[in-house]
Amino acid sequence: MRNWLYLHWRAFLHASTRLARQPLGTLLSALVMGIALALPAGAYILLDNIASLARGLSGTPEISLFLDAATQSGGDGSTSANANGDASESKNGDDDKLASAIEQRLQAETELASFRFVPRDEALRQLERSGLGDVLGGLAANPLPDAFIITLRSEDPAVYEKLAERMQAWPGVIHVQLDSAWVKRLHALLGLGRMAVLVLATLLGLALVIVTFNTIRLQILTQKMEIEVSRLLGATDPFIRRPFYWFGVLQGILGGLVALGVVWAGVAALVDPVTALAETYGAVFTLSGPDDASALGVVAFAAFLGWLGTEISVQRHLTEPF
Amino acid sequence: MIVFDAVSKRYAGGYTALDGVTLRIADGELAILSGHSGAGKSTLLKLLPAIERPTAGTVRINDQDVSALPRRAIPYLRRNLGLVLQESRLLFDRTVFDNVLLPLAITGHPPGDAAIRVAAALDKVGLTGREKEFPAGLSGGEQQRVAIARAIVNRPSILIADEPTAHLDRAYAAEIAALFRSFNNAGVTVLISTHDASLFAEWSPRRITLARGRLLEA
Numbered sequence: 253m254r255n256w257l258y259l260h261w262r263a264f265l266h267a268s269t270r271l272a273r274q275p276l277g278t279l280l281s282a283l284v285m286g287i288a289l290a291l292p293a294g295a296y297i298l299l300d301n302i303a304s305l306a307r308g309l310s311g312t313p314e315i316s317l318f319l320d321a322a323t324q325s326g327g328d329g330s331t332s333a334n335a336n337g338d339a340s341e342s343k344n345g346d347d348d349k350l351a352s353a354i355e356q357r358l359q360a361e362t363e364l365a366s367f368r369f370v371p372r373d374e375a376l377r378q379l380e381r382s383g384l385g386d387v388l389g390g391l392a393a394n395p396l397p398d399a400f401i402i403t404l405r406s407e408d409p410a411v412y413e414k415l416a417e418r419m420q421a422w423p424g425v426i427h428v429q430l431d432s433a434w435v436k437r438l439h440a441l442l443g444l445g446r447m448a449v450l451v452l453a454t455l456l457g458l459a460l461v462i463v464t465f466n467t468i469r470l471q472i473l474t475q476k477m478e479i480e481v482s483r484l485l486g487a488t489d490p491f492i493r494r495p496f497y498w499f500g501v502l503q504g505i506l507g508g509l510v511a512l513g514v515v516w517a518g519v520a521a522l523v524d525p526v527t528a529l530a531e532t533y534g535a536v537f538t539l540s541g542p543d544d545a546s547a548l549g550v551v552a553f554a555a556f557l558g559w560l561g562t563e564i565s566v567q568r569h570l571t572e573p574f
Numbered sequence: 575m576i577v578f579d580a581v582s583k584r585y586a587g588g589y590t591a592l593d594g595v596t597l598r599i600a601d602g603e604l605a606i607l608s609g610h611s612g613a614g615k616s617t618l619l620k621l622l623p624a625i626e627r628p629t630a631g632t633v634r635i636n637d638q639d640v641s642a643l644p645r646r647a648i649p650y651l652r653r654n655l656g657l658v659l660q661e662s663r664l665l666f667d668r669t670v671f672d673n674v675l676l677p678l679a680i681t682g683h684p685p686g687d688a689a690i691r692v693a694a695a696l697d698k699v700g701l702t703g704r705e706k707e708f709p710a711g712l713s714g715g716e717q718q719r720v721a722i723a724r725a726i727v728n729r730p731s732i733l734i735a736d737e738p739t740a741h742l743d744r745a746y747a748a749e750i751a752a753l754f755r756s757f758n759n760a761g762v763t764v765l766i767s768t769h770d771a772s773l774f775a776e777w778s779p780r781r782i783t784l785a786r787g788r789l790l791e792a
Contacts, residue, residue: 255682262679481663484623485677485724486653488646 260494267498270471271506281467281503285460285554286510292453293550294515297542299445302438305537315416317400319350320426350424351398357422358400363411367402375399383534397426457557460507464500464561465568471499472569479570493566497559504558508551515550516541575601576622576732576763581631581641583617583787591617593787594631599765599780601731604758606774607767609784615767616660618784619736622765623655624648635732653681656725656762658735662717664709664724670696671705674723681728695723699753715746722753726762733757735766739773747773 271278351369358367375396380388404412416428472479479492519541530537542550576599583592592614599605607615620626621633624640633641640651664673674695678688696702699719709717718738725733735754739747751773758764758777766774771781783791 258684259682262682477663478665481665482676482680483649484625484652484657484659484663485680486649486651486728487680488649491649491680 259491260498263491263494264498264502266495267502270495270499271502278503278506281463282506282510284463285504285507285557286514288456288460289507289511289550289554290514290518292449292456293511293542294518295445295449295452297515297519297546299442299449300546301539302445303442304540314430315402315404315412315419316429317354317402317419317425318427318429319354319398319400320424354400354422354424358402361415363404363406363415365403365405367400370399370401372396372398453553457553460504460554460557461561461564464503464558465565467503468496468500468562468565469569471496472565489570493570496566496570497562500558500562500565501555502558504555505551507558508554511550511554512542512547575599575634575636576765577632577634578618578621579632579634581618581621581628581633583614583621583626584629590787592621592628592784595784595787595789596631597782597789599763601763602758602761604755604764604774604777604779605766605782606771606779607765607782607784608769608771609790611769612786613784614787615784616736617787619734619765619767622732622734623652623657649680653677653728654730654732656728656730656733658718658721658725658733658738660737660740662709662714662721664717664720666709668708669705670701670707670709670712670720673709673720674727677724677728691727691729692723695727696720698726698756699723713746715742715749718742718746718750719753722750726757730762732763732765735764737767737769739768739770 355367355369358364372394375398376388376394379396404415406412412430416430419425420428482492519539523539526539527537576597578595578597581592581595582590584590595614595618607618609615617626621628622635622640624643628641631641632639635651635655638651643651665676668676671692674692675688678691683691692705693702696705699722701716701719701723704712704716709720712720722735722738725735733754738754739750742750747770754764754766755774755777768774781791782789
């Protein structure tokens, strides 16, 4: 085992020396690999950012159940809150009765994961915070109804569409809205994006395997004499192949590091414009670069591609008889 | 003990390099293999480290049938043989030290022990102090000495040399011949193919003569 590790260490040193002796070639190969890997890696990071943004908004289907304002106020409009959202006037006894009745019905539903009551004055305050305060200020009364926000155990659209249909028939319910449609669309788009990244990564990965294959082929040709002499002196196949594997893996690691550098540079360049853009929509969002696991994944993937290209090349070009 | 038993070698295309050669070389013997070009000398020597395989007959080294060795066992056979080829086959991008070190690196010798062995091998061929030089800066005779040092650094019991003096002038060739003689004196079995057997004549070695693949004198 110790001897095996020593031989690997020597092979590693041999491969490192080879890479260091041809700095321009090494740099160009690392750049080719790095830039090619940066495309799918960057796209993946972007999708990851969008996905985390979507998760922050709403990742599960929601139903908004609006109560009839006329029923709540007993038909005389006496319970309406002013446009400034005075909570003390937002409900009367009828409101409580209706809300309690709906709450009881919701508790009886087995498909629900959770629900929460949003009083009309709270809804108004939320609307004001979203930047519509000026518009709402011109209104004499709060036009918003009380509502329940409901999440379901199932993500099956058929389940919550059926439930929404049933809720629509409940007395005192004026409108039932499925809030999750856009999230579902976003998730579908993210899925599509991920598939596109996978296809891109596969194609570019294939290209990098071919690049490594050819690099190793040239290395084998330039070291033909050394290989022949080593064989004559008793070198085994693993001894001869080991430096090439290290060469391919090290080249892959360098390519992966270049890819990470490109992605980090891209994120650093885009973080301020993206944050500024998000602020114009009243959102707080900061573009983040690859985390440690993703960074390690990129380098490991690049190393794997280097190994794979080497494996194919070595199998093809180093199988002559002794 | 090296034993060739009814060995024949026919190459693709029908050329017969060896035809029914039977031969024994005892341990510690100095044997000179001579014959004209195309006589089969190089082919006979290549059968020992299994660079070539016989098409008929068997080749044995110390009772091991090397003609039937599986591919994966061949490197271990070669580690016990010292090979010196017609061209020095040195690596010109490595120093003298690194060239001689190569067989020890292959076997994974610890660096300290390897350095001692390399120094000893270079001392035996008279190249002490030249460790850091590159082969391109050495004469043909010195390059061949480096090749010999590389062949003996693993302390083989059998030394095989294929025309080791072919490209050297008479003076250098005589020095190389003397080196092989000194190794033989140390108990190493030496088998050398040469066009010029007179280089070794003063030590009265065993002469083995081949002609058109057949043994004329053994």
